[in-house]
Amino acid sequence: MKRQLMVFVKQVPDTKNVSGEAMTPEGTVNRSALPAIFNPEDLNALELGLQLKERYNFKVTVATMGPPNAAEVLRECLYRGADEAILITDRAFAGADTLATSYALSCCAKTVGNVELILCGRQAIDGDTAQVGPQIAEKLNIPQIAYVEEVISLSDKVIKAKRAIEGGYEILESPLPTLLTVIDANEPRSASAKGIMKYKKAKTRSEIHKLMRDADYTDAQALADKENEMMAKNLWIHEWDAAKIQADVNRIGLKGSPTKVKKIENVVLKAGKVVSIEPTEAGINGLIRELIEDHTLG
Amino acid sequence: MSNYFTDNKDLQFTLANLELEEVVSLRENNYKQAEEFDYAPENYADAKDNYKRVLELVGEISGERIAPRARVVDEEGPHFENNKVTYHPLTVKNLEELRNAEVFGVMLPRRYGGLNFPVTIYTMMTEMVSRADASLQNLFGLQDIAETINEFGTEEQKQKYLPRFASGEADGSMDLTEPDSGSDLQSVRLKATLDPKTNQWYLDGMKRFITNGCAKVHLVLARSEEGTSDGRGLSMFICEAGPELVVRRIEHKLGIHGVATAELQYNRVPAELCGQRKRGLIKYVMSLMNGARVGISAQALGIAEAAYREARKYAAERKQFKTAIEEFPPVFSMLASMKMEIMAARALLYETTKMVDLRNVYNSIVEHGKAEEVTPEHKQKDKLYTRIAAVLTPMSKAFATEMSNRVCYQGIQIHGGTGYMKDFNAERFYRDARITNIYEGTTQLQHVAAIGGIMQRVLDPLMDEIAGLPFHGKLKRLSTYVDEMRKKQQTAVQYVAEKKDSTYYDLVTKHLVDMETYVFVGYLMLRDALKDSERELFAERYILDAVPEFDRSYAVVMSGDVTLIDNYRELIDY
Numbered sequence: 001m002k003r004q005l006m007v008f009v010k011q012v013p014d015t016k017n018v019s020g021e022a023m024t025p026e027g028t029v030n031r032s033a034l035p036a037i038f039n040p041e042d043l044n045a046l047e048l049g050l051q052l053k054e055r056y057n058f059k060v061t062v063a064t065m066g067p068p069n070a071a072e073v074l075r076e077c078l079y080r081g082a083d084e085a086i087l088i089t090d091r092a093f094a095g096a097d098t099l100a101t102s103y104a105l106s107c108c109a110k111t112v113g114n115v116e117l118i119l120c121g122r123q124a125i126d127g128d129t130a131q132v133g134p135q136i137a138e139k140l141n142i143p144q145i146a147y148v149e150e151v152i153s154l155s156d157k158v159i160k161a162k163r164a165i166e167g168g169y170e171i172l173e174s175p176l177p178t179l180l181t182v183i184d185a186n187e188p189r190s191a192s193a194k195g196i197m198k199y200k201k202a203k204t205r206s207e208i209h210k211l212m213r214d215a216d217y218t219d220a221q222a223l224a225d226k227e228n229e230m231m232a233k234n235l236w237i238h239e240w241d242a243a244k245i246q247a248d249v250n251r252i253g254l255k256g257s258p259t260k261v262k263k264i265e266n267v268v269l270k271a272g273k274v275v276s277i278e279p280t281e282a283g284i285n286g287l288i289r290e291l292i293e294d295h296t297l298g
Numbered sequence: 299m300s301n302y303f304t305d306n307k308d309l310q311f312t313l314a315n316l317e318l319e320e321v322v323s324l325r326e327n328n329y330k331q332a333e334e335f336d337y338a339p340e341n342y343a344d345a346k347d348n349y350k351r352v353l354e355l356v357g358e359i360s361g362e363r364i365a366p367r368a369r370v371v372d373e374e375g376p377h378f379e380n381n382k383v384t385y386h387p388l389t390v391k392n393l394e395e396l397r398n399a400e401v402f403g404v405m406l407p408r409r410y411g412g413l414n415f416p417v418t419i420y421t422m423m424t425e426m427v428s429r430a431d432a433s434l435q436n437l438f439g440l441q442d443i444a445e446t447i448n449e450f451g452t453e454e455q456k457q458k459y460l461p462r463f464a465s466g467e468a469d470g471s472m473d474l475t476e477p478d479s480g481s482d483l484q485s486v487r488l489k490a491t492l493d494p495k496t497n498q499w500y501l502d503g504m505k506r507f508i509t510n511g512c513a514k515v516h517l518v519l520a521r522s523e524e525g526t527s528d529g530r531g532l533s534m535f536i537c538e539a540g541p542e543l544v545v546r547r548i549e550h551k552l553g554i555h556g557v558a559t560a561e562l563q564y565n566r567v568p569a570e571l572c573g574q575r576k577r578g579l580i581k582y583v584m585s586l587m588n589g590a591r592v593g594i595s596a597q598a599l600g601i602a603e604a605a606y607r608e609a610r611k612y613a614a615e616r617k618q619f620k621t622a623i624e625e626f627p628p629v630f631s632m633l634a635s636m637k638m639e640i641m642a643a644r645a646l647l648y649e650t651t652k653m654v655d656l657r658n659v660y661n662s663i664v665e666h667g668k669a670e671e672v673t674p675e676h677k678q679k680d681k682l683y684t685r686i687a688a689v690l691t692p693m694s695k696a697f698a699t700e701m702s703n704r705v706c707y708q709g710i711q712i713h714g715g716t717g718y719m720k721d722f723n724a725e726r727f728y729r730d731a732r733i734t735n736i737y738e739g740t741t742q743l744q745h746v747a748a749i750g751g752i753m754q755r756v757l758d759p760l761m762d763e764i765a766g767l768p769f770h771g772k773l774k775r776l777s778t779y780v781d782e783m784r785k786k787q788q789t790a791v792q793y794v795a796e797k798k799d800s801t802y803y804d805l806v807t808k809h810l811v812d813m814e815t816y817v818f819v820g821y822l823m824l825r826d827a828l829k830d831s832e833r834e835l836f837a838e839r840y841i842l843d844a845v846p847e848f849d850r851s852y853a854v855v856m857s858g859d860v861t862l863i864d865n866y867r868e869l870i871d872y
Contacts, residue, residue, distance in 0.1 A: 190359050193352045193400040193413055197337035200351065233336065 002059040005117035007049045007082070008105055008136070009042040009064050011073040012126045038073050041121030043188035048151065048180070049119050050081045050189065056154055058117070059083045063108050065093055065101060071204050074237055078199035079191035086112070087204050090241040095254035098127070102135030104252050107245040109140060117159065118179040122147060133181035143174045149185035203230060204239040300365070302426040303357025306603070308641055309422060312648050313350060315829050321416050321652070322346075324659040335408045349419045355399055356423045364392050364430035368556075371431060372726050375555040378548045383512035383558045392434050393466070396427075402438075403464025405445055410456060411464030417589075417658065418651040421596045425647075428600025432730035433556030435597045436509050442589035443470035443517050447536065450573035450582050455536065459515060471513035472586060473505040473562060480507075481743055483519065483579055484529040488564060490520035499535060499571055501564040507549065509737075511560025514539050517586065518569065519578050534578035537569035553729030588687070590738045591695045592654060595647050598695075598702035598734040599640065605702075605709035605727040606636045612722075613712050623712070632712060636705045638839050643698040645822040646815070650690040657683035686760070689751030692744035697815050699735035706731040742808075749807045752814045753791055764821040772834060773827055776841045780820035783848050787813050790855045801863050809851040816844040 013034030049060045062077040063086040064070050074085035088108050096104065109115050118140075120133035130146075137144035145161050152160040152171060160173045164183055203211070208226055212218065217226075230236045242252055250256060277283045291297040303309060322345045323329065331338035339345035367388040377384040385393075396402065404420040406412025420441065428435040444463035447455055462468035479485045488503030501520055505511070516537050523531035537543065542565045549559040573582050610633055613624035623629045660680035664672055706728040710717035717724035735741045751757070761784060769777045790810060794803055820841050827837035862869075 190363075190395060190399050191355055192398060193355060194337045195400075196351050196355060197339075197348045197413075200347070 001114075002057060004112070004115050005049055005052060005058045005060055005119065006109055006112060006115050007042070007046050007060060007062045007077070007119045008132075009046060009062055009073055009077060009121070010039045010124050011036045011064065011066055011070045012039045012124050013037075015125050036069075036072070038076050039121055039124045039126075041123060041182060041184055043121070044184055044186055045119040045121045045180075045182040046077055046080060046082065047186045047188040048148070048182050049117075051186070052117070052151060052154065053081065053083075061086065061112060061115075063088060063105070063112075065089070065096075065104055065108075068204065068206050071207060071237055075199055075202055076191065078202055079195040080189055081192070081195065084238070085202070086238040086240055088240050088245065089204075089206075090252075092242045092249060092253045095257060096252060097257035097259035098129050098131040098135060099258060100252050100254075100256035102132045103139055103256060104242075104245065104247055105132065106136045106139035107247045108240065109136070111240070111245045116176045118142075118177070120179065120181050122181045122183045130181070133179060137179035140177075140179070142177050142179055144179040144181070145172050145174055146181045148180040148182050151180075199235070201233075202235040202237050204237045206239060207237075300361035301354060301357040302361040302365075302429055303353045303422075305361070306357075306426075308644055309425070311826070311830065311833075312644060313346075313353065313422065315826065316418060316648060316652060318346075318416060318418060318652065318655065321418075321655040321659055324663070325414060325416060325655075331408060331414070338408060338414070349415065352401070352413070352415075353419065353422055353426075356396075356401055357426050359395055359399055360426040360430035363395055364427065364434060367392065368431035368434075369723065369726070371433065371556040373555075376548065376558045378545075378558070381545050383545060383548060383560065385558070386556060389434065389437070389556050392431065393437060396438060397466030402441065402466035403444065403460070404441060406441075406448060406460055406464050410448075410460035412460070416651075416655040417592065418648060418655055421592055421647065421651045424593050424596040425600040425603070425644075428597040429604045430600075431556060432597055432601050432727075433554040435593070435600065436554060436557040437469060439590070439593040439597065440470045440472075440510060440513070442586060442593060443472055443515070445589055446517060446534075446582060446586045447572065449585065450534070451536070455570065455572065459536070462515070468514045469510060470515045470517065471508055471510045472590070473508050473511070473516050473518040474583060474587075475507045476504055477506050481740065483583065484532075485527070486519050486521060486532055486579070488518065488520040490522040490533060490535060490569065492522075499569045501535060501537060501567040501569050503564050505562040505564070507737075508560045508562055510557055511548075511562050512539070512545050512558055516543070517572065518564075519583055520569075522571075522575055522578070529579040530576050532578040532583075533575045534572045534582045535569040536572050537567050540567065542567040551733075553726070553732055587738060588654075588691050591691050591744075592647070592651060594734050594738045595643075595650070595695045595698040598699040598731060599643050599647060601727050601731045601734070602636070602640050602643070602698075602702040602705040605706045605724065605731070606633075606640055608723055608727075609633065609636065609709040609712040612716075616714075629712060632708045634839065635843070636708055638836065638843065639701045639705055641836055642819045642823065642840055643694075643701045645826065646690070646694045646819050647698055649822055650687070650694040653683055653687045653690055657687045685751060685756050689748050689756050692739070692747035693811060693815055693818075695738070696735075696741045696744035696748065696811060697819075699731075700741055702731040702734055745807045745811045748811050748814075749803075752810055753795060755788070755791070757814065757818055761818060761821050764825045767825060767828055769824065769828065772838065773824060776837055777824055779841050779845055780817060780824060783813070783820065783845065784817045786848070786852050787817050790852055793856060793858075797858070799860075802858075802860060805863060806855045809855050813848055813851050813855075816848045820844055 014037040015034065046062065052058050053060050060082045061084045062074055062082045064073055065088040068089055071087050074087060078085055086108065088104060093104055109118060118136065123130035134144055134146060145163055147164045148161045149164055149169065150162050152162055157176055158173055159176055159178055160171060161180060162169050162171050205227065208230060209223060212223055212226055242249060277287050288297065319342050322342055326339060326345065329339060329341055332340045339348055371386050371388050374386050376386055401423060403410065403412035404415045404423060405417060408414050424435050424439050427438045444460055447459050459468065463470065474483055476486055476488060488501060488505060491500050493500065501518060518535045518537060519532055520535055521531050522533035544563040544565065546561045546563050551559060613629055613633060614622055616623045624633060657680070660676055660683055663676045664680045710724045710728055713722055713724045716722055765777065765781055790813065794806060794810065823837040823840045827833040
């Protein structure tokens with residue numbers, strides 16, 4: 001059997017391209033105004049995972065927790081070379097903070113089993129907490145190396161990785177299994193043409209059922225046949241709910257989330273005043289005078 | 299974040315409105331390939347979706363990755379030392395990314411690792427890559443070489459070379475030009491000799507101006523028939539880089555700095571014959587060049603698009619007299635004319651590629667299909683589309699490459715003094731565009747290639763079809779202008795034919811080709827406006843601009859003025 005690593009990824013609102021009000025009046029993120037994208041540092045984690053696949057012949061399983069349409073981010077992983085994809089989705093997961101999220105993801109890793117390496121992006125651009133990766137490691141009771149730039153070597157039992165620290169880097173060794181959080185230090189590969197054409201057809205069970213309903217095939221046998229066909233063609237995205245990953249219902253979703261948002265403030269950053277100074281003797285003298293007056297100079 | 303596909307409305311319109319169903323269902327063998335290959339489309343909608351997605355991918359790589367590196371690649375270029383060419387590290391990176399994206403065997407059959415896409419889609423990719431870095435197109439666009447081996451090589455040769463091209467492991471070059479054989483390829487001298495004992499061919503001689511002459515696999519035009527001096531003594535060969543094939547030097551060029559243009563010396567280089575003896579120039583090189591001409595048209599179009607975008611941005615940001623310069627009529631008229639020329643060239647180019655695609659599928663049935671399955675209809679269509687593509691390919695290249703030069707010229711003009719400086723990209727586009735109307739046949743040669751079909755009115759049936767569309771209102775009025783131009787064009791053609799003066803014919807060829815282009819593109823713009831009312835504006839602008847230009851050329855042709863022919867010596871020698 002192949003060695004196995006997992007990459008946890010997240011679909012996030014594109015905070016750089018806000019096309020309208022980013023927050024709803026109720027103070028939650030207005031997802032409809034923000035296109036969903038692949039969390040940038042998760043792409044770095046995936047890239048590292050795919051490099052390890054090439055170097056050490058790993059099987060790469062990707063997983064994400066989210067609503068049904070988060071399957072898109074998993075297809076993006078398949079386009080780039082991931083081997084298997086899992087969508088962790090259940091209404092019971094809704095409203096999770098980092099504690100509940102990391103618990104659910106750790107349950108997913110346990111369900112997959114025999115995972116030697118877990119890779120996460122350092123942080124997601126929507127919350128910027130950088131908590132989920134380290135918390136997964138804690139819950140699985142495995143070591144972790146955060147802020148990883150690259151993997152230097154990997155044997156059957158030990159991984160050696162270079163991680164960024166303030167003003168430099170350090171090289172750490174850790175026994176396997178271990179968890180790495182990865183920073184923006186590699187160049188994520190693009191999708192491949194054949195990957196896109198093949199895996200655009202990869203679907204979750206819910207997506208298959210919807211397609212079949214739209215085409216008026218609703219009997220159980222037809223659905224089962226289609227599911228089997230998709231599995232046989234390796235176009236199957238696993239869809240796991242809370243029961244499947246054996247999650248304690250009290251530790252997931254809103255129930256398992258002690259974080260309560262008190263208030264969200266919309267901070268508007270304003271540019272400072274722009275002053276245009278003529279390139280003349282008088283203009284320059286005026287500028288120097290002003291700089292002396294406000295003690296920038298002298 | 300820039301994606302050169304999703305930021306280009308005109309290109310997306312083109313893809314959405316191309317009717318490629320006939321081409322695709324034939325190429326896909328009625329979608330039977332889907333049973334064998336998991337990335338083959340199951341139907342036309344699936345195929346179109348594939349094209350769109352893969353174009354988005356190439357658009358993203360072009361806009362996000364390749365374009366930001368283009369300036370450094372242009373400034374530093376490849377390195378040449380001890381007869382070895384080393385490409386710039388950023389060029390190497392560009393190629394690696396395109397290889398990872400699996401777009402090096404775009405048109406090749408799937409059984410060799412290709413994507414089996416039509417020429418049209420491949421051409422859209424070359425347009426986007428060129429917009430990002432024109433010189434990279436000279437490496438990306440060498441896929442026509444693999445295409446030629448696929449078309450004319452033996453099964454053994456295909457299996458040997460095509461998977462290497464498709465994976466991007468091997469790159470290619472087409473070695474045609476020699477110091478004394480440029481436009482006149484019939485006079486090629488590089489010698490091919492057959493060792494009768496071993497049945498092995500060897501090549502000896504020189505080639506010059508060879509784009510990517512440091513390639514791993516070379517297609518070489520060589521004289522295989524001793525004692526001949528014309529095109530019928532030439533054959534085509536495949537050879538590989540090795541110690542006998544020496545890169546003597548690389549050229550210092552005005553533009554396309556990122557790609558090496560080499561002088562090659564062949565010292566008894568072992569080679570394989572590709573196709574049949576004596577058909578090297580007349581059949582295979584003509585086919586290879588026609589493919590490459592489409593690629594260069596796309597390169598020119600991509601450069602023009604890049605030049606336009608930067609000029610447009612500059613004109614909006616640059617203020618003089620407290621006004622953005624785009625608001626001044628001399629500036630906005632330049633921008634509008636650049637935009638219209640780009641749209642016109644794009645309409646013509648992708649109409650051309652569609653015809654090339656149709657020719658390719660029918661030609662493939664006629665040449666390679668099972669004899670009992672080839673119908674008279676197949677043969678007739680093969681003939682028809684071959685004739686049409688033979689006119690449109692040079693017409694499109696002449697128009698797109700001259701257009702690109704005009705647009706890049708205006709691009710600098712809009713930037714003013716800034717555009718003359720190396721700090722902006724405008725001057726790079728201007729330098730890069732300048733080769734497009736020279737290589738793969740100068741514009742003057744494109745005119746020669748197109749004129750025969752124009753005299754025979756090969757495009758008239760296509761124009762009849764569009765002229766018969768139900769235009770109303772403004773479009774109706776505009777269509778009468780185009781109909782009127784076409785009538786005049788027919789008159790001019792008849793006038794020149796009846797004059798039976800070959801020098802006059804050569805002299806006015808340029809005008810007749812330009813006039814045909816105005817008329818044909820006018821019809822294409824009308825057709826597109828009928829599909830999307832937003833485009834009525836473009837049809838109007840194009841046609842209203844075309845009429846006076848057309849009339850000027852018409853007046854020249856109909857003048858019958860031969861004084862230049864009589865006096866040119868005195869004029870140029872004074």
